[in-house]
Amino acid sequence: MTLPPGCHATGLAVNLSGGYHHAKPDRGKGFCVFNDVAYLVQVLRAEGRLAAEDRVVYVDLDAHQGNGVCHHFRDDRRAFIYDAFNPGIYPAYDRAARERVDCTVPLPTGCTGADYLRLLELSLPGFLDSVRLAGRVGLAVYNAGTDVYAADALGGLGLSAADVLTRDLYTVGQLRTRGVSTVMLLSGGYSRESYRLVANTVVELLRRYGAGADSRG
Ligand SMILES: [Zn+2]
Structure with a gap:
C-alpha cells in the first residue's frame, strides 16, 4: 500500500469511499463486501509502518454499530474501539460485537444534533486520553458515516448538515490535537x-x- 505524498506531510488522509464496517472475517455483511479497516491495519503492520506494539484507535460515528470491525479485532487488544450508534437499528442482534466496544455511546432514535454533539464532547476526549496513557497510538481510523443526517432513511437520527460538519471537524481536531495520524472513511x-x-x-x-494550510492544529 502506497500512501499519497501529502499524507506523510499532514498526517491526515480521507478515502472518498471505504468504511465497510459490517464485513466479518469470513463473509461480507450489510452492504460491505470486505472489511477495509481490518485490511488497512493488517497491511500497515505487515509493512512495518505500524510498529507491532502500536495502538490503533477506531472511532465509528456511522449511525450503525461497526460490528464487523469488532469481530476482526475481537482478540487484538492493540485496537481500541469507540462507537456511537443507534442501538435500535441494524445490526441490533449482534451482541458479541457490542461487547467488544471499549467505549459505547448509545444514541436514542431521533437524537438531535445538540444532544449528539454533547455526548461526543463528553466521551471522546477521555477515551482518547485513556488509550494514550499506556502506549503509543500509531493510527486512528475515523469512520464518518453520514447516515446520522436527519433526512437519512436508515440511520434514525436527527443531525442537520451543520451538525455533521461540526461532528467531523471536532473529531478530526481531537485526533490531531493529540498528534495521531488519522484516516477518515466515509x-x-x-x-x-x-x-x-x-x-x-x-x-x-x-x-x-x-x-x-497555515494551521496544523
Ligand atoms: Zn450506517
Missing part, C-alpha cells in the same frame, strides 16, 4: 444530500490541514 450515507455533507467536510479539512 462509510454509510443514504440520503440525496450525503455527497454534500462529505464535500462540506472535505473542503474544510483541506482548508485547515491541506498542503499549504
